[in-house]
Amino acid sequence: MFMRGPHDPIRIERAEGAWLYTSDGHKILDAGAGAVVINIGQGRKEIAEVAARAIGKLDYVVPVWTTEERERLVERLTRWTPAGLSRFFFTSGGSEAVEAALKFSILYHKVRGKESKNKIIGRKPSYHGNSLAALSVGGSSRRADYESVLIDWPKIDTCYCYRCPWGKTYPECDIDCAQALEKEILNQGADTIAAFIAEPMMGSSGGVYPPVKEYWPMLREICDRYDVLLIADEVMTGFGRTGRRFAVDHWDVTPDILIGGKGLTGGYMPMGMIAVKETMVEEVERGKADFMFYTYSSHPVACAVADEVLAIMEHERLVERAAEVGARLGATLKEELSGHPMVGDIRGTGMFWGVELVHDKLTRVPFAPEKKVTNRVLGAAVRRGLFFYPASGMAGKAGGDAMMITPPFTIGDAEIEYIIRNARGALDEIYPSL
Numbered sequence: 001m002f003m004r005g006p007h008d009p010i011r012i013e014r015a016e017g018a019w020l021y022t023s024d025g026h027k028i029l030d031a032g033a034g035a036v037v038i039n040i041g042q043g044r045k046e047i048a049e050v051a052a053r054a055i056g057k058l059d060y061v062v063p064v065w066t067t068e069e070r071e072r073l074v075e076r077l078t079r080w081t082p083a084g085l086s087r088f089f090f091t092s093g094g095s096e097a098v099e100a101a102l103k104f105s106i107l108y109h110k111v112r113g114k115e116s117k118n119k120i121i122g123r124k125p126s127y128h129g130n131s132l133a134a135l136s137v138g139g140s141s142r143r144a145d146y147e148s149v150l151i152d153w154p155k156i157d158t159c160y161c162y163r164c165p166w167g168k169t170y171p172e173c174d175i176d177c178a179q180a181l182e183k184e185i186l187n188q189g190a191d192t193i194a195a196f197i198a199e200p201m202m203g204s205s206g207g208v209y210p211p212v213k214e215y216w217p218m219l220r221e222i223c224d225r226y227d228v229l230l231i232a233d234e235v236m237t238g239f240g241r242t243g244r245r246f247a248v249d250h251w252d253v254t255p256d257i258l259i260g261g262k263g264l265t266g267g268y269m270p271m272g273m274i275a276v277k278e279t280m281v282e283e284v285e286r287g288k289a290d291f292m293f294y295t296y297s298s299h300p301v302a303c304a305v306a307d308e309v310l311a312i313m314e315h316e317r318l319v320e321r322a323a324e325v326g327a328r329l330g331a332t333l334k335e336e337l338s339g340h341p342m343v344g345d346i347r348g349t350g351m352f353w354g355v356e357l358v359h360d361k362l363t364r365v366p367f368a369p370e371k372k373v374t375n376r377v378l379g380a381a382v383r384r385g386l387f388f389y390p391a392s393g394m395a396g397k398a399g400g401d402a403m404m405i406t407p408p409f410t411i412g413d414a415e416i417e418y419i420i421r422n423a424r425g426a427l428d429e430i431y432p433s434l
């Protein structure tokens, strides 16, 4: 995706709340919150002021020193993350944070004399970012052109029931979903596995999928049994998106490493982070191992902005709002769209909803990938003034189609009605041509 300057197709001039304004006078409701980023809505003056003040004071300090902005953010984050996850390492985005989590896992075992524990188990489908190690640990079609250089790490099938990889239905399948991890650890040899990484609720590679409630507690138990670190990639689901502060809070599971990005700054600054168990960081520090920073780790301006974004979330109770308004959004989506002949499934929680598009509603057969159904529906939606985040459906390897309806937490009933009306309009427009 290289920029082409003046030839780029849509030119956004400004934004406010959930609305984008184009330079040719149109407005678009951003029901994807960009790439599932803009949790608190756009155009907040107080954040612009905080950023201006921070830049006016100092622009850069090496990451090994501290500043007021860094300290304030760490203090606030300690109240957000699950208990015990109180050491933070900051990055410029999600992929860098995933890299940091993978490297820290390997380093942690090495410091404890377990150097052979150096493989990371991921899932398919999944997406953990675009850099080479993040692509390696993920299981998405975005790997395709780089397979020859990716690290050969093991993958297990993802827990989902819409098209169960084991051909079963819930609740019969949930045991198999988690046990697939145990089987793979034993198959590889536990002394070779550093960590297991997963999105607590699948995002773009599965068109939103909350797992069965037994799944993550079982993953936690299995990881503990084999001294394998459990990494929750909450780049998309974190900071209130699913109606709880973090998706793992739905099941009271504490991962060893939690990865954040996107909602951490709500799109006002590029930033990612890992939150790690205090005891693990202490062990690495005692071993005198050096965990190298990135040049822009904990950039003071990004820290100041993240702190203000989270302060706004707290004052306006936006996590609670994501749960309440999100429940209405989900119920209305189901009510109004589930009867559509293209809609196979609607699932989600909080402000995190996926609409799976299928060729055959009864048999759940997906559309052929070359039909590019999601892109066509998205084109029709944008022409009507609606953006949603395009995603793969649960068809796994074959691709599949899904719309992610993941708006800013600040939307109200009028915007919900607008989303539904225009999503249905876009589906109705494309359906006859399929």
Ligand SMILES: Cc1ncc(COP(=O)(O)O)c(C=O)c1O
Residues within 6 Å of the ligand: 035, 093, 094, 095, 096, 098, 127, 128, 129, 130, 199, 203, 204, 233, 234, 235, 236, 261, 262
């Ligand atoms: C679950 C997950 N992890 C990691 C990433 C990578 O984040 P970034 O694009 O900020 O590098 C993404 C991006 O969509 C994501 O959804």
